[in-house]
Amino acid sequence: MSKDKAKIYAHIGKFTRAYDLTLKLSGYQSSVGQFIKNIPIPVGRAIEVLDAGCGTGLYTMAVLKRYPKARVTAFDLNPKFVAALKRKVAKKRWGGRATMFAADLTGPLPEIAGHKFDLIITSGVLEHVKLEKTAKRLSDYLTPEGYFLNSPVRDIPLGRGVTKFYNCKPYPRQRNIEAFTGIGFNLEKTVVLPEILPASFKEMHLFKYAAI
Secondary structure (H helix, E strand, O other): OOHHHHHHHHHHHHEEEEHHHHHHOOOOOHHHHHHOOOOOOOOOOOEEEEEOOOOHHHHHHHHHOOOOOOEEEEOOHHHHHHHHHHHHHHHHHHHHHEEEEEEOOOOHHHHOOOEEEEEEEEEEOHHOOOOOHHHHHOOEEEEEEEEEEOOOEEOHHHHHHHHHHOOOOOOOHHHHHHHOOOOOOEEEEEEOOOOOOOOOOEEEEEEEEEEO
């Protein structure tokens, strides 16, 4: 992430409650629930999940709620977002099931060195970094039978407007897909929200390693 983008993101971190309210009113929060329901992992299974670029934790909280035996490791560049997520987790008394820390997606991640996850989630974060390089880097933390859920910002007028605020641009859908199929994944599922919904600027791509 560039210095300019980091400054914008740090500034937003000063207003975590307003940020969360915006996510709720925009329909983004409800879209997360819809995407999570499309993951074909039995809800009773004990899984290890990585939420990379977690923000204030919409996906982390949704996973912990849907999968009562899940353990989530979540990190974000903005320490204020991480602190907000820690408060949410503590309020639900889920602290024993979640590990949270501040880190740069493009930098060293010693906290998860040697770890493998059954599910990796990225949402609205790969637009800020080198797509193919970061997808490959994160995929190294996935188990052979695991799933990689990427929820990119759609390359439509609304999506371009949203990303402009963050000083970045959405990638075309085909490039988002090929960033993963090009490193050995199959696209298992795509979920696109109707454009009449407020959060229609988001969609979900679910990947799994291709069978050898």
